[in-house]
Amino acid sequence: MRDELLTGAENTWCPGCGNFGILNAVKRAVSALEERGIGRDRLFMTACIGCHAKIFDYLSLSGVYALHGRSVSVAQGVKLANPDLKVLAFTGDGAGYGEGIAHLLFAAKRNADITVIVHDNGVYALTTGQRSPTSAAGFEGPSTPQGNEEDPFNPLVLMLAAGATFVAREFSARIDELSGIISAAVEHDGFSLVEVLQPSVTYSNTYEEYGAAVDTVREPAATLDDALKLARQKERLPSGILYRVERPSHGTRLYGDRNPVAGHPSRDKRLERVNALVSS
Amino acid sequence: MRDELLTGAENTWCPGCGNFGILNAVKRAVSALEERGIGRDRLFMTACIGCHAKIFDYLSLSGVYALHGRSVSVAQGVKLANPDLKVLAFTGDGAGYGEGIAHLLFAAKRNADITVIVHDNGVYALTTGQRSPTSAAGFEGPSTPQGNEEDPFNPLVLMLAAGATFVAREFSARIDELSGIISAAVEHDGFSLVEVLQPSVTYSNTYEEYGAAVDTVREPAATLDDALKLARQKERLPSGILYRVERPSHGTRLYGDRNPVAGHPSRDKRLERVNALVSS
Amino acid sequence: MKAEVFTYLVGGKAGEGVKKAGTIAANMFSSTGRHVFQMDDYPSLIRGGHNFTVVSTSTREVLSHYMGADLVVALDERSYGIHRSHVADGGVMVYNSDVVKDGEGVGVPMTTEAAKYPDAGLRIGVSGVAALSAAIGQSPAELASLIEREYKRDLENNIAFAGAIHEHVRRSVGGRFPLTPSAAPPGATAPGNGGRHMFTGNQAIALGAAAAGLDMYVGYPMTPASTVLHYLAAHEVDLGVTVVHPESEIAVANMAIGAAAAGARVMVGTSGGGFALMEEAFSFAGMAEAPLLCVLSSRPGPSTGVPTYTEQADLRFALNQGHGDFPRLVASPGTVQEAFTLAAEMLAMVWTYQTPGILLTEKHLSESRVTADIDVGSAAWAEPVPHKGEGYHRYRDTDDGVSPLLFPPSAESIKWSSYEHDEAGITTEESDTIVAMHDKRDRKGASLKQHLRGVRTVNRFGDDGPVILTYGSTTMSVMEALSAGGIGARVVQPVYLEPFPVWELEDLRDESAIVVEQSSTGQFATLMAERAGVRPSSVITRYDGRPFEPRELAEAIGGAAT
């Protein structure tokens, strides 16, 4: 039976790649959202460039396959143009925390109502394994054969520092938990970040490590202080929704309940307004 | 008597601008550093574009007047090329925390041994007063005549989150304190950020506000947690060196004690090495 | 020739209200139905330095300011020194005698007068208006009512101060320059009583795009494009256009592509350095077939250059943005009216052909303020080819290369991509599909070119005399120079530059022509030689950041023509 949520395009992820878990979790989240009244016609996805981004070709959702590091910007443009859509931006640790980190920080700052899913495998996988912003110090990739000379970012701390109103972490192998987080993130009214610990079997096979270190967090932290502490834990990896708070989202603050696309004026209407301004 | 540290170029800052305080503090810091054996011939400055950046034309130091948002990148290139130099990157809140924020975060992450001085006036001054990443919500500028719809960044928290090893804040009117901080920042072996609260008399005259809210911090916070707390205070503005910690700097981790420029090879020497590789 | 134009020049420090004085003067002239051209010259700083505004006005159309002014008002010493040489024959210099000793002209103790009231420094610009009022023969009462309209803050002191200056000037040159009102312009856009409206080029661009159905403007400040952002932000509510100012130009361009994919008519704007940052997204728009209209307003380059001045050295840059083969549209308006029409036309065209476009202009058009009759009803309307029926494929391979559009929410999946893709928008690396998609886009380019054949792509003025080639804002300078010098010439101004309208220029092949442009290397002359086969007999360039001065240019043209 053809899977309606898949396009049928050949899947070229390495067998065992953590991206499969993410794909499955997203599919489940889409079904769950549909049950809760958010139809897939209103879902819109954007993706960067990288192994992670291939999810764009596989998932049968409308969207934009954007540039390396820019899915978060494209997603914000989509959302501002038509706030009726629910927008998911897929990105990688290289794309999202590297090339495009500014967009991520500002999306959090302005509480853009989009959901960002970061496939964090700690490596630039598609370009053959160079170190990424979340690679450990000492990581040996083709651009750092003598070992990564930088310490990794803690992306959760950065996102909290930037003002994110929904911050979660989950392991790609925990599909149930991950799909629950993704649907909650989509339903969150404002910016949501889902950091997914994603093993790259080829360049950074972290299944065991993550399996052993992940701790389920039942409730989001009550305060930002607590959230920062949770996020800064090093030995263990608290997973789940680490922080969630309500703040008016960007679109609402920018233009209230306007919908630029749905409210696109007739020509007459618009000319009337332009005329009024020109003749004033 | 001609001031040796000034070029003599006409100063076009508005009378009373906070940038004058920064200029004076830098001049004092340069003298102090000279007394401590760091001659001005080894100081190198880079600047972005903005009112703040005009300090480039006024200060008689070698340097690069770079692009809007890129002084921090240029500074890192200078430092990696010749680690004997002490590099100061001047930037604004628009340039540094906006257009170029990625470079700032990564410089902190990799502990690039440069000093970044941010003239934070909470506005894009030179381009006539648009809101900046540190403008308060509601700020009315020409791009947001109905009020800034975003909340401001807390740049200190962001920098701490990114891994900065030296984070300070000071008010441009407190020239003594500021010059002390700048010279300490230059002497710090690693990345240092000096956030300067700088009133723009034209667009955001905050002299009184800052004068009343600034609190001197005598000692840097003992832990990152404490530093984060200090930096997150809202009513008061703790000033001084808020956090300082030692970590090996980027250049050292990248190439030990190599100096690319000083170690520039003779042609013979280099051809020998290339030949060895070509014939291997 | 010259005599029919009256020119007013006011100079002082930034922050003293120089530009405001010029604007009020311009409004005064235009409200009587006169044609007006206002040019602001200012350095990149906020207070101090030296600013000046020149306003030229006539009962005929006037397409440039003149640097020979009938009335010069110098608010400070520097202005006196700089603008002494700008006093025309028979003209008058009114200067601040508190700071200039033994000046020539009419000395007025502006500082002393201003010091009688608080905030002396901010008030001094009012004297520019007061001096003008006296020189054109307005009564103190007329001046007072003008001040009432224009300087509302601290009104009484302003009226008193203005009155004092007026009295000083009136005594020596009162009524020296009486100005006749002009014929009333066509009704539609006329303000009040037979007056004319004034617009800057950037306002016209904003209005043109709005008239074509603009839903969203995304911009990051950069002179001289910033005022498109400011103008649309100021009129966000009354026009119903959403305005977004994000963190960088990269965010701008990528947000705009997202907005377009969601169905919003969108425009972005910046200057050279900012546009360079959008280049990756420009090529993305080429591949994704995103309708992305960019306003590129030039200032002297390279790099940060001279931010508040004018130049035309971004031509080859604009024509060749983005890696890879894809169709693109580049056009440059010659006047404020044309800026309006062209912005609308280009927005419509990028939506029909789903490809990126650049509206190339310069500080001189963007920021100059000119009387213009804007015919709102003539604007094009952006309306893409809609998808109908079943089985949607975003990149359907049609005969003309144009794939119908469908927008979310949608039951069918709509996939836009920066990768090479198949008709459904799924990534491909297959030889045949790559070729088919290249061919489709190239065919779309051919359709766009075909479409342009039905559009006015080249303006021609005059029917004999030497051929003069020019484009963009320099067109105004050339036209005014011809008036000023009484020179007959055939002016050819390509409005569209890519696709290059070679079909409109066949008659110029191997013809010799005078080229006038603002670039040190003669980029436009090279383009015309390479693409249209013209032989530039002489290339008149100016590249000091200042627009051409009509009489100087007339002389240069006269020299080149002989």
Place this chain on the structure above:
Amino acid sequence: MKAEVFTYLVGGKAGEGVKKAGTIAANMFSSTGRHVFQMDDYPSLIRGGHNFTVVSTSTREVLSHYMGADLVVALDERSYGIHRSHVADGGVMVYNSDVVKDGEGVGVPMTTEAAKYPDAGLRIGVSGVAALSAAIGQSPAELASLIEREYKRDLENNIAFAGAIHEHVRRSVGGRFPLTPSAAPPGATAPGNGGRHMFTGNQAIALGAAAAGLDMYVGYPMTPASTVLHYLAAHEVDLGVTVVHPESEIAVANMAIGAAAAGARVMVGTSGGGFALMEEAFSFAGMAEAPLLCVLSSRPGPSTGVPTYTEQADLRFALNQGHGDFPRLVASPGTVQEAFTLAAEMLAMVWTYQTPGILLTEKHLSESRVTADIDVGSAAWAEPVPHKGEGYHRYRDTDDGVSPLLFPPSAESIKWSSYEHDEAGITTEESDTIVAMHDKRDRKGASLKQHLRGVRTVNRFGDDGPVILTYGSTTMSVMEALSAGGIGARVVQPVYLEPFPVWELEDLRDESAIVVEQSSTGQFATLMAERAGVRPSSVITRYDGRPFEPRELAEAIGGAAT
């Protein structure tokens, strides 16, 4: 003609060691002094899909792979299907009979044999080498010693597995393709016993820049430029070149400008999308007069395009980067040898003339691996004009436009700027200074052009027959096509493209010529028509991401020539 070339093709899934097998084959050939050309065809994925490597070898110089292979080894079913048509007359297909039923050729149960050892999937590529070894008549012992050198990990199992495959193949086609060694090449760079060295284009570029004195390479990964970064990073210590991989291309370019200001010979590299992000810095380098050498290696565009394939559609992009008027250098090597020489020459030139340059190349040259005699001693050396004496001004206005350089630490202040500036590097908005500095930079451009007149800017091959114009890696395809087709022609290959060496091309004005390039719109043909006045009688393009195939190209050239 063709018979003198032996071609080996091995295909399978990514991750199976296809490329490694091809590389080992190539090394085997080149070690006997034969000429070799190795082309890797792979999609943008890490495991699975379909990869293949073609290695053509001859006793004469060979400048392309051939798609008609004498020996094809298909490791999986897809490869069998795809490459059946690539078996040349008299050629042999060796396929994996475990996955292909009833195939034609020599079926070998590769999967079954591999399954006898752990990690079957990773080992299967070894059979490509084993099959070749048997087909060229190597003994099992020779194969074993080859495996020992090349597959060190899990050696014993590899030897056993390879031996089994060798035995299968030997039985039917053992020794079918004996290869004669070639004459020993000139001593200097010859490995071992009369062998030849192989380099990819990217290695040659890296080595050329290193030979010219490179101190620092700054890069962000992007196919097909990444291997410059990887190669220099791998040899950071032995070459003494610092390698930096920062957060983005914007950081790359701006760091590089900083490094140059501190005195480091620096180079950056990327592909189209990454280069677009450097464009603002490119113009900055133009204004600041920073020596910035950029390697731009093209893949099919626009935008993300087809990342691991080849195209030449970035030509107009490369020629016109950056807003404003400033001199720049653009050149494109035709062969691996030339890539070495040119990289050195360009690094030297950007340092002499203090302006940015682009070394334009394509995936086909960047990643193809070719036997090449690299004459290290012939490389240029980058040495700027040094400042001497007192009174340093960074932008001293000299006759040739070149200002002497001084580096920190320095008692004198050295100021580089992105703003328009005076000689000391201080920002200016003054009319005269703006003009003087424009003129200085333009004069420097003229000096650069004058310098190029003394450099070999255009290669010409052959002395009669039709004129063929080509450039970049397509030069190799054209030259090999002429060999393959036995066609006589006059090939003209501009190496330098900006400043455009029109002085070398005068004889082609109004001449008709066949143009061969890899762009759908014929960018190079347009350039040659516009700049050199050539009349392209026929433009042979290929734009499916694959390089030209020599025999197919020979046919197209033959067709065009008649």
